[in-house]
Amino acid sequence: MERFRQDLRFAVRLLVKDRAFTVTTLLTLALCIGANAVIFAIVNSVLLRPLPVPQAERLMLLYNSYPKAGVERASTGVPDYYDRLRETDVFEELALYQQRGVTIGGEGNAERITGMAARPSLLRMLHAQPVTGRIFNEEEGEPGADGKVILSFALSQRLFGGHQAAIGKDVRVNGRPHQVVGVMPGDYLFLNADVDLWMPLSFTAQQRSDDARHSNSWTMVGRLKPGASLAQAQQQIDALNARNMERFSNMKQILLNAGFHTVVTPLQEDLVRDVKRTLYLLWGGVLFVLAIGAVNVTNLVLIRSSARMRELATRHALGAGLSRLTRQLLTETVLLTIGGGLAGIALGYPGLTLLSGIAWDEALPRSAEIRIDGLVIAFTLALAFAVGVLVSLFPVLNLQHMNLSQAFREEGRSGTSARGGRAIRRVLVVSQVAFAFMLLIGAGLLLASFDRVLRVDPGFDPKQLLTARVSPPGTRYADDAAVRVFADRFLSSIRTLPGVTAAGLTSNIPFGGDFSDSVILAEGYQMVPGESLISPYQVTVTPGYMAALELPLRSGRFFSESDTATSPLVVIVDETLAKKFWPGRDPVGRRMYKPGNPQDFTKPGPDTKWITVVGVVPETRMAGLVSSETRMGTYYFPMTQDGMRTMTLAVRTDGDPLAMTGVLRKALRSIDAELPLYSVRSMEDRITESLLNRRTPMLLAVSFATLALFLAATGLYGVLAYQVAQRRKEIAIRMALGSEAGGIFALILKEGTGLMLAGLAVGLTGAFAIRRAMESQLYGVSAMEPAVLAGVAGLLGLVAVVACAVPAQRASRIDPMGALGE
Structure with missing residues (x-):
């Protein structure tokens, strides 16, 4: 432990001393790891974290589907609900609900809020516990007895100044008084944080009758009994549908032609069905950004460790074993990446705020639950640690294979660098360019797809058109x-x-x-x-x-x-x-x-x-x-x-x-x-809102690709600049033997463009391999759109040539006499 503390103190002193290297590395890691923290916070909150309901994995959604009639999702009808209550035994509870707008208040103070009409069994199923009062009882789900409401905590504060004062009071809902019987906690959430009022849902005899079959306008959820499986539930529902087809034989062929069936699916999986693939693709993209950043840091560490060979050789000569030197290099790198991870977490908070500012949260399910929690912090730090270990491998392997007894002589010569180190850096640069190319292709495809969507004719002129609702x-x-x-x-x-x-x-x-x-x-x-x-x-x-x-x-x-x-x-x-x-x-x-x-x-x-x-x-x-x-x-x-x-x-x-x-x-x-006038929006705003689920992933992909392009360009520039510095004597000899400045410029530029072209080839292969994952995100373009591939390759090639030109120009201006005299 004492040796570790010594290594840690020594690492801190070295990093503080080499400020340019430390700041550059920390900024690179903070940006890359911060982007990962933001996307993982979204993935964790939306996809991975269970719904905030006890035993949420037992909650199922049931909906009717008529795919051959063009209706994939048709929710559920009232007769279906009562059939399933009577004739299935796998559900502990079944409930119907419908989210709807309601008008509260009276003359001069009417306002429109979001309400939820639900069978009393819904709140039982969710184990809802009001902060004051009670949930609905079963009798309040019958016609004539449904004049009760439960308020959100915020609405009770706004209407009555407190949750306790609300109990027993009347609220005018759609022009009719309803008695408040309960107030939900401030953090209560089921699917939609905007719900401010719950009403018991009742049905008339006409709504329950067979005449209302396949009149679908309600959402049905159920909680499986302990030990019951999704397969059992689906089997019982299918059997019930088959019996009903025989009971109502006049509808049988019509339903068969429509492909009628009922889908039973876990509620949480259904909530995220439209965004799951998009979020995982974005997460994969941001991991590519981290890989590019890690390669950049690896090159910086390799260059720094090469420059420290004399120091390491001296310590080795004074008795430090290779294991001690290896531990020192590992400590320095991991300390640096953990610092980058902490900085990335700090950047993650404003990053989430920025995403909320561009309104993507309105297009995401469970948006109110998105936050950076303990799991996100732990994952981010683990990621930073893993990056530190991986980055350390290259200088450690370099150290293990280097003859330190020759380090003084190698350090003293400023000619060509070791071929092994140069090869590693070249491979890393090629991988950077490949990752950047793949990200740029993805961003370019999303941009092209979004452009095609914007060109779709809505069928009317949306300009100067105002819309508003009244009920x-x-x-x-x-x-x-x-x-x-x-x-x-x-x-x-x-x-x-x-x-x-x-x-x-x-x-x-x-x-x-x-x-x-x-x-x-x-x-x-x-x-x-x-x-x-x-x-x-x-x-x-x-x-x-x-x-x-x-x-x-x-x-x-x-x-x-x-x-x-x-x-x-x-x-x-x-x-x-x-x-x-x-x-x-x-x-x-x-x-x-x-x-x-x-x-x-x-x-x-x-x-x-x-x-x-x-x-x-x-x-x-x-x-x-x-x-x-x-x-x-x-x-x-x-x-x-x-x-x-x-x-x-x-x-x-x-x-x-x-x-x-x-x-x-x-x-x-x-x-x-x-009567309140509500949901006032211009038609252009409505169209813009409808595109959120495409626009925001596109903007994020473009942002990640831009960062990747910058990192790849700086990585290519850094490696070539280092090689020029290491090869000053070689270049001086070439010039002394008659090489012109233009020839030297072309030599370095050729090496850089060769690395770039190799990266493009690898990246194109990778893009082809993952093309099917992209296809579902695109409209009007193929996953290997030639125009996009050519444009992205041209952009990356141009940036790479510029990045190569600077060290090539510097090499062409080397003074041969001065370099040979060093």
């Missing part, structure tokens, strides 16, 4: 007619405002995040054997909505005031749906219907309501510029014939759309002072 509650707007009167008055007041060129309301706005789909068929359409019904987007709109979006009319007409509740039913379809049902023909004047014939779901029945197509519009990208789901088209109903309660306003302006926010709120208050 008239059923307590004051009892039926569709009352809601229509409100909508007419609201739109009339908006259309007279200065700066408004068009305005309309819709049930589902593009890029709004919530969508409704429903099966529809065309009169006379013949389904081929095995063909599935399709479930396109169903959207309800008012006259003026399509003008606000500036949707061009391809055929027919838009909705008008003549389309009333008592006039013939009408529909507008988009071009995708038109090509599906009437390829090569004009759909205007043709009829459609919503299937409902219990004898044959694919044919109209005696009670079928016929709907006439009156117009055709282009396809709009509802779910995003790029969606993994098969696009089945969209059809539009007029609000007069298909009611909606939560509606989104679309306002086309002649200036800055967000500048209209205040006057829109004033217009709404003049009609109903208890």
Whole structure:
């Protein structure tokens, strides 16, 4: 231990003395390890850490899927819930829930918050423990007994000044008083930190009936019994579905054609399904950055250890054994990398803040849980230690194979360096260039892919378009007619405002995040054997909505005031749906219907309501510029014939759309002072938000690649500069024998570009090997896009030539007489 302390003190003195080397190394390690700390903090919090629920591994998500109908994820219906309660025995608890916006407060102080309606079993399943009060009991999950709420800690503070004062008080929710029975702890979290209010979820007899089957709008979760497995749960659900297909034989073939099945999957795995591969790729990329930084540090340590051969030989001559010298070198390097690790952890905190500032956390599940915790710190320090040991291997091996008795003579000659050391440094530089090339390829592909996404036409003009939501509650707007009167008055007041060129309301706005789909068929359409019904987007709109979006009319007409509740039913379809049902023909004047014939779901029945197509519009990208789901088209109903309660306003302006926010709120208050206008965003902002899951990984990849490019360039420069310094006499002899300065410049440049080309070859091979991992992250480009490969190679080559030119120029200016006289 005493010897270790001596080695440690000696290492500190040497590092303090050699400040340029120490600062350069610490900065390199801090940047590389800090980047790893940030990404690992995200990976750990989002992917690795269990959900903050007791025995979270037993929590399962269940959802229905109809892949051949274009609906991969369809959540769950109420009849399914009660079937599974009765006919499965692998679940300890089953629950349905739905996250929804709710309006709290009254006249003059109404506000919109995020709520969650859930069966009482959900909070039991999660072992939720309120800080004050209680959770819902089973009776409160029945119709008429559900007037209770549980508040978040923050909402109780804001409304009542404290959690204890909230118990027993009433809160107006959607215009109706609800009694507060509990307050959750301040750190309570289940899936979404934004939830401020919980309500018990009840269902009517109609919602429970067989008529509601495959009307999916609820999320189902279950907790497996101890000892029950995922495979057992899936087997029981599959068997239940098979029995139901036989019970409802009229639906069997339709469901089989749609590929209907129910997926049972661990809740935590499903939460991260869309970001898992991206995060692991980013983690791999940042480890490449660390590898490049470690190579840089290794070269610096090798150069420094070569310069210290006389010192080491002296200590060896005075009695220090090779093991003592090896321990000294190892102590110095590990001390340095641990210091870099601590600096990297310190940089990690502002790094996470920076990521939050560019709003990536909004695109990540479990974003509220992302933090640098003990595991992240331990992992980072372990990584730093491992880097220290690996970096030490090269100077230690060099030391073990060097004849220290010749060190004085080798040190005294400033000619060529040892071939073994030079070969090691060349291999390290090639690996740096290869890693940097692979990172640059990845960043270039993501950039090219993002550019292709930005070029996708959303189907309408998003500029100068403001969107906002309003939700008239059923307590004051009892039926569709009352809601229509409100909508007419609201739109009339908006259309007279200065700066408004068009305005309309819709049930589902593009890029709004919530969508409704429903099966529809065309009169006379013949389904081929095995063909599935399709479930396109169903959207309800008012006259003026399509003008606000500036949707061009391809055929027919838009909705008008003549389309009333008592006039013939009408529909507008988009071009995708038109090509599906009437390829090569004009759909205007043709009829459609919503299937409902219990004898044959694919044919109209005696009670079928016929709907006439009156117009055709282009396809709009509802779910995003790029969606993994098969696009089945969209059809539009007029609000007069298909009611909606939560509606989104679309306002086309002649200036800055967000500048209209205040006057829109004033217009709404003049009609109903208890209704808040919420989710106010420009359409361009909505599109930008929809791209967060692509933009931020792209920006991170570009940042990592830029750092890698800088490190590779400095590594190449450092090795060549050191070789020039070591070969001064050799270069002087060449010049004395007649070599021109240009020849010397070309000689050094050739050596540098040779290393660069070798690195490019190795990097290209590596990029080809991992191409499949990149393919899922790309849109419109291949994983080996020639233009990207050529551009990245050209950029790296240019930077490498510049890095080589500086030491080459220095070599060409060596004074032969002065160098030979040294």
